[in-house]
Amino acid sequence: MYAHALLTPQQMYRADALAVEAGVPSLTLMENAGRAVAEEIIRRFGARPTLVLCGPGNNGGDGFVVARYLAQWGWPVRLALLGDPSKLKGDAAIMAGRWAGPVETFGAPGRAGLIVDALFGAGLSKRLSDELVARIRETTVPVVAIDVPSGLDGATGQARPDAFHAALTVTFFRKKPGHVLMPGRSYCGETVVADIGIPAKVLEIIAPTLSENHAPDLPVASAGQHKYQRGHAVILSGAAHQTGAARLAALAALRVGAGLVTLASPKAALAANAAHLTAVMLAEADDALALGRLLSDRRKNAVCLGPAIGVGSATRAKVRAALASGAAVVLDADALTSFAEAPEELFDAVGEFPERAVVMTPHEGEFARLFKNMDGAAESKCERALKAAALSHAVILLKGPDSVAASPDGRAIVNTNAPASLATAGSGDVLAGLVTGLLAQRLEPLKAASAAMWLHGEAARKFGGFGLIAEDLPGLISSGIAQNPLL
Known part of the structure; x- marks a missing residue:
């Protein structure tokens, strides 16, 4: 243990x-x-x-x-x-x-x-x-x-x-x-x-x-299982000229084992997304009301908001709609920054239903904006992440070369297999998609976050260093899984 x-x-x-x-x-x-x-x-x-x-x-x-x-x-x-x-x-x-x-x-x-x-x-x-x-x-x-x-x-x-x-x-x-x-x-x-x-x-x-991350025990598809039993992940897309980040997250969610993945896209961005996707489905969702209707289908059990969806009131409304849906929620990038001026509003919304899985995936800059009153000068990264988890009622995946996943219950996991090559544009979008795909398969949120961190690092390690870009990562996820000694 x-x-x-x-x-x-x-x-x-x-x-x-x-x-x-x-x-x-x-x-x-x-x-x-x-x-x-x-x-x-x-x-x-x-x-x-x-x-x-x-x-x-x-x-x-x-x-x-x-x-x-x-x-x-x-x-x-x-x-x-x-x-x-x-x-x-x-x-x-x-x-x-x-x-x-x-x-x-x-x-x-x-x-x-x-x-x-x-x-x-x-x-x-x-x-x-x-x-x-x-x-x-x-x-x-x-x-x-x-x-x-x-x-x-x-x-x-x-x-x-x-x-x-x-x-x-x-x-x-x-x-x-x-x-x-x-x-x-x-x-x-x-x-x-x-x-x-x-x-x-x-x-x-x-x-x-506290513990060090290790090869995860991942969900294994059974012979009698159909795709809906493996979960249906929804990823929100940005505007027509900001669609790439969401596609990276969607491909990662699909590659990590979610049975279905839908990219919820503004009408103006549908064509751009359709031109790049095959196995990932598309749905129109221009605003929070449309997103709420989409998530009323309870088979859609995990949703990711943040990668390049824009900062502002429209994003805050979509986050509140996602949190009200009952689905597991991953909040990344713009979804977090949108609450920088009123973080308590987000924390209160998450805390209304503590049984719902919520994972926030900030990098240090986003963390500082959202948890601006937290003095971390003399504290470890684990302590800062744990305080943020307790305050926000969510699992916090604080990204970096030593990413830390922390749970409101006081547990924290430090990831150590991430190579420096992961410091590349879009890498965090892939990580958010991995967390979402694992939540869709009903992994407990801290386990989903820690498994995603390890797979993310292992995929980059398999690539071998120089020349890695985010588009490479989803296709390398299966290599990381194949090396998992627990499967």
Whole structure:
């Protein structure tokens, strides 16, 4: 159940404490952690002069263990300690006593082919030396971080100016939010999670609500099923010269498995849409009244509003008609911006029927316009998305290289498989269509949002990088599904 859970630093401290209560000595946990880091180092690097930088706490204690194992295995190792060795306490002091080599004062790195960052990890409490950080960066040698690179906030992924950039980060038991949220993810390099003997059952007590996204368990069509049983998605189109975004969303909804997809189009845009579509059906819907009549057919059970439909009162009316219909609703782009001056009006309309699935898919700019009173300076992206979900009564899919899907019930999922090539025009329209198509198949809204994020990223990854455009994505969705090990 918690295989992909993310633990905040405070939750990880509790996991350690619960493991000790369950009979695992804390000294054993530290020994296992240090050995695990040393083993990951020798898997990736040939023997070379290695400098282990140890801090005054338990992260430094792990570093003493790393140094001991590497020295036992024949590596040339130096160890430098930040602070006075006589002031070390607890397990860190014991591990320092087991280190047979000299303990250098904290200074210039000297000659080193590898640096192990065992300074502070997630427990960073003081600023690193500017001179030391500068000299380490000048060496350009790989850095291996224990837990998280020093200077990086394990809870939010935010980095101090003096944070280390690691080639490899070895953490323990479960990842932290800082390992997967940007910019933290880019500071960690390759992140490895090591088993150090903490019983998995402690997660049942901690009950973490954050997790990393993974290959979804998708709806599978049965032999006796007909198309209406797979759901009927409706996508709203913009005016005649603004139809492409809605077509991208419609094709994505169809490709992800919705049994039918209808593009609801203003009369003036029907010809433009008809010229580009085959399997997607067309319906005329010039205004909110027409949209309401279209959605009165209860077989049309999911609707997407936003991609290039225009900003203003007409769009607000269409959103209210969609919310009144009982269908699952995806609100993107213009549908969100249309409520920037009166967000409470939207939130109240969503909250009138809390059992109805609503997913909002803002990028950071749209999020700031809709949730303008939310101070996020010291909060993680997960916390901001969760606050927005609670306020709006909807699942929030806050887009970006570290897209977060957050539910009003307090759960949040961070996506990590999206390549940089997805930063292209129309990519978000495809994502909105994927969410809509999955909602049409009656996936719970948080699952629909998280599955859409993963499929979106996997499709782009399958393309291979350079040259990706949004039109490529719907046709690649089946490749992502084919790789799903759960099917």
